[in-house]
Amino acid sequence: PYVVYLGSHSHGSNPTSDDIDRARIRHHEFLGSFLGSVEEAESSIFHSYGRFINGFGAVLEEEHAKQLENHPGVVSVFPDEGAKLHTTRSWDFLGLEKDNFIPPDSAWKKARFGEDVIIANVDSGVWPESKSFADDGMGPIPSKWKGICQNDNYKGVSCNKKLIGIRYINQGTIEELRAKNPDAVIPQNLTTGRDEEGHGTHTLATAGGNFVPNVSVYGSGYGTAKGGSPKARVAAYKVCWKPNENDSCASADILSAYDLAIHDGVDVISASLGSIAREHLKNTIAIGSFHAMMNGIVSVAAAGNSGPDDGSVENVAPWILTVGASTTDREFTSYVTLGNKMVIKGASVSQKGLLNDLDSYPLIGGADARIANVSEIDASECKKGSIDPAKVQGKILICYGARYGDEKGQWAAQAGAVGMILVSSKESGNKVLNMVHHLPTAHLNYTDGESVYAYINSTQNPTASMTNSKTEFNTRPSRMMAFFTSRGPNMIDPAIFKPDVTAPGVDIIAAFTEASGPSPDETHKRRIPYIMMSGTSMSCPHVAGIVGLVKTLHPDWSPAAIKSAIMTTARAEDSSNRPILDQNTGEKATPFAYGAGHVNPNSALDPGLVYDLTFEDYLGYICDRGYNQSTIDLFTAPKKFTCPKSFNLADFNYPSIAVPKLNGTITFTRKVKNVGAANSTYKARTSEITGVSTIVEPSILNFTKYGEEKTFKVAFSVKGDDKPTDYGFGELVWSDGFHDVRSPIAVKLH
Numbered sequence: 001p002y003v004v005y006l007g008s009h010s011h012g013s014n015p016t017s018d019d020i021d022r023a024r025i026r027h028h029e030f031l032g033s034f035l036g037s038v039e040e041a042e043s044s045i046f047h048s049y050g051r052f053i054n055g056f057g058a059v060l061e062e063e064h065a066k067q068l069e070n071h072p073g074v075v076s077v078f079p080d081e082g083a084k085l086h087t088t089r090s091w092d093f094l095g096l097e098k099d100n101f102i103p104p105d106s107a108w109k110k111a112r113f114g115e116d117v118i119i120a121n122v123d124s125g126v127w128p129e130s131k132s133f134a135d136d137g138m139g140p141i142p143s144k145w146k147g148i149c150q151n152d153n154y155k156g157v158s159c160n161k162k163l164i165g166i167r168y169i170n171q172g173t174i175e176e177l178r179a180k181n182p183d184a185v186i187p188q189n190l191t192t193g194r195d196e197e198g199h200g201t202h203t204l205a206t207a208g209g210n211f212v213p214n215v216s217v218y219g220s221g222y223g224t225a226k227g228g229s230p231k232a233r234v235a236a237y238k239v240c241w242k243p244n245e246n247d248s249c250a251s252a253d254i255l256s257a258y259d260l261a262i263h264d265g266v267d268v269i270s271a272s273l274g275s276i277a278r279e280h281l282k283n284t285i286a287i288g289s290f291h292a293m294m295n296g297i298v299s300v301a302a303a304g305n306s307g308p309d310d311g312s313v314e315n316v317a318p319w320i321l322t323v324g325a326s327t328t329d330r331e332f333t334s335y336v337t338l339g340n341k342m343v344i345k346g347a348s349v350s351q352k353g354l355l356n357d358l359d360s361y362p363l364i365g366g367a368d369a370r371i372a373n374v375s376e377i378d379a380s381e382c383k384k385g386s387i388d389p390a391k392v393q394g395k396i397l398i399c400y401g402a403r404y405g406d407e408k409g410q411w412a413a414q415a416g417a418v419g420m421i422l423v424s425s426k427e428s429g430n431k432v433l434n435m436v437h438h439l440p441t442a443h444l445n446y447t448d449g450e451s452v453y454a455y456i457n458s459t460q461n462p463t464a465s466m467t468n469s470k471t472e473f474n475t476r477p478s479r480m481m482a483f484f485t486s487r488g489p490n491m492i493d494p495a496i497f498k499p500d501v502t503a504p505g506v507d508i509i510a511a512f513t514e515a516s517g518p519s520p521d522e523t524h525k526r527r528i529p530y531i532m533m534s535g536t537s538m539s540c541p542h543v544a545g546i547v548g549l550v551k552t553l554h555p556d557w558s559p560a561a562i563k564s565a566i567m568t569t570a571r572a573e574d575s576s577n578r579p580i581l582d583q584n585t586g587e588k589a590t591p592f593a594y595g596a597g598h599v600n601p602n603s604a605l606d607p608g609l610v611y612d613l614t615f616e617d618y619l620g621y622i623c624d625r626g627y628n629q630s631t632i633d634l635f636t637a638p639k640k641f642t643c644p645k646s647f648n649l650a651d652f653n654y655p656s657i658a659v660p661k662l663n664g665t666i667t668f669t670r671k672v673k674n675v676g677a678a679n680s681t682y683k684a685r686t687s688e689i690t691g692v693s694t695i696v697e698p699s700i701l702n703f704t705k706y707g708e709e710k711t712f713k714v715a716f717s718v719k720g721d722d723k724p725t726d727y728g729f730g731e732l733v734w735s736d737g738f739h740d741v742r743s744p745i746a747v748k749l750h
Contacts, residue, residue: 228545
């Protein structure tokens with residue numbers, strides 16, 4: 001399968017069914033000119049994008065793909081390599097409520113809880129029966145909505161005044177299955193918008209789920225679940241399917257979902273998925289979000305879970321709001337007390353089993369509990385069938401390796417263990433990622449696990465006690481960048497700072513499917529309506545929910561203005577003004593992990609100033625990426641845009657500044673728009689970057705009316721003999737005494 005991108009349609013922003021039919025016929029005729037007949041093209045094309053995005057998905061031979069790519073009417077051709085899927089406390093942590101009380105200055109109240117904004121989620125579908133999508137007390141569906149509730153013959157779904165739309169897009173996935181096996185039988189469950197693995201339900205509820213009281217996961221995290229825009233309308237676009245390897249999602253299906261969502265009338269698109277960063281117009285999320293931006297829709301996407309490697313950030317197009325993941329001030333814990341009185345804190349969310357907090361139990365390592373003829377390595381990792389029940393009955397079992405941790409707990413329970421100590425592998429070091437366990441479990445980092453083994457080897461009768469899962473609040477440090485969150489710099493265009501912001505993405509509780517249990521082991525029948533998950537997949541919908549609030553209060557703001565408001569009000573410190581730390585090192589994190597900082601929804605509603613960008617500004621940027629005028633014409637139709645004769649990326653009005661190569665002096669031009677008080681004065685301040693001189697001119701901006709724009713310049717020069725070899729970081733802040741309009745800066749000396 002390939003995606004053939006042709007730009008925009010000439011039929012404009014209100015396509016009729018006849019327009020869509022004509023587009024499909026043109027696609028068939030165009031491809032037919034390469035394949036030899038329209039009939040061949042009809043059998044090859046499985047997606048025709050006929051609404052806002054112009055192009056098609058088709059099964060092609062490589063030679064035909066190359067011929068298409070060389071055609072002047074084609075923007076790009078690329079193989080469908082797919083993308084991967086990358087709470088009861090979050091919103092309290094973000095300041096929207098306090099101990100279940102919503103203060104009068106909360107963004108929720110100011111923005112009417114995101115009332116009637118429409119949030120689309122491109123993911124694995126939705127579990128419609130979840131209480132998070134109940135429509136109690138909601139008014140009529142907004143008249144602008146054009147979507148559908150796509151039903152099927154497999155497992156029916158229903159929509160309501162809250163969950164107003166469900167679509168499933170599966171043609172790309174089907175063609176991927178056929179490409180691997182032409183005789184493949186297409187599973188019946190590929191024809192439903194119902195979420196069978198839980199990811200899409202969780203992310204959609206995080207963005208726009210309703211208030212649901214008395215939610216917990218096995219008693220942990222008890223509270224009221226809700227999304228960022230609790231009164232928003234939500235719609236699910238299912239593009240991710242279980243039959244695909246690693247839950248990947250076909251690129252051609254993703255692009256179709258964006259085309260449909262734009263047509264349906266959504267305000268925000270949330271995509272908790274991504275792939276290795278590639279040139280923007282060969283990336284379906286970048287293409288889809290570009291067309292969304294053209295139509296006034298904000299696109300939010302996950303930064304990816306490939307950290308802590310530098311340059312691993314995904315979804316890097318400047319028109320996307322890219323979100324990293326960080327912790328909150330809540331932890332789920334279990335304490336292990338060894339027979340020598342050493343106490344070790346582990347991570348845990350698990351069912352309460354036979355284990356009593358106050359009692360000590362015999363302690364045994366997996367290698368010592370192995371069945372005959374099983375390798376010591378397999379048994380130490382407690383692999384299925386490696387543990388002798390006679391040796392672990394009534395004991396706490398120690399297992400190496402967090403991979404398949406929940407399943408290991410099931411196997412340990414079946415063998416008769418009363419509890420499990422799960423130890424991160426040596427390769428994982430001191431990183432621990434919480435998960436939901438079947439057996440009372442304490443997940444320890446590698447160093448602490450070695451302490452447990454040292455104790456076992458020091459005595460003939462090792463014992464330990466374990467507490468059942470506990471929920472701890474107000475933990476410190478409260479804002480740490482998750483070890484897995486992908487980092488900058490942006491490898492596609494280092495001059496565009498990525499990620500943009502960070503948001504809660506660790507141990508997030510939200511709605512879940514009831515088609516499967518919390519464990520990948522499908523033989524287990526546990527079903528829970530709410531679950532805890534971690535990833536940039538979880539932080540992305542937090543920001544989508546905040547976008548919904550800003551959009552509700554400021555419906556006339558452009559996508560760039562909304563993005564700027566969220567970025568420039570983000571904070572690089574916690575509530576006690578301590579810097580954001582890196583979970584991977586324990587040291588201060590850099591903006592390449594957190595972008596502009598941790599989102600601050602209450603401030604985002606009133607940012608004071610915004611850095612705005614128009615559709616034409618983005619086109620100028622694309623021209624600068626090397627696309628010629630004829631290519632630009634393909635996706636500006638029916639309008640005409642002429643590439644500027646000179647385009648300086650330093651003048652691209654992005655809310656952050658990245659200087660990948662500083663040699664001598666470079667000057668950036670920026671323009672800010674007053675969206676605060678009519679008469680206001682802002683003063684600039686900058687932080688020092690080693691080896692760099694920073695000068696802002698003018699350093700004072702006076703505004704006399706709302707909507708007034710002012711231009712300023714920032715000059716960076718090499719100074720002194722101290723020249724660091726890596727990036728240095730600083731910030732530019734415009735302040736009127738009430739608003740702090742903050743932009744992160746990254747500079748690398750050449």
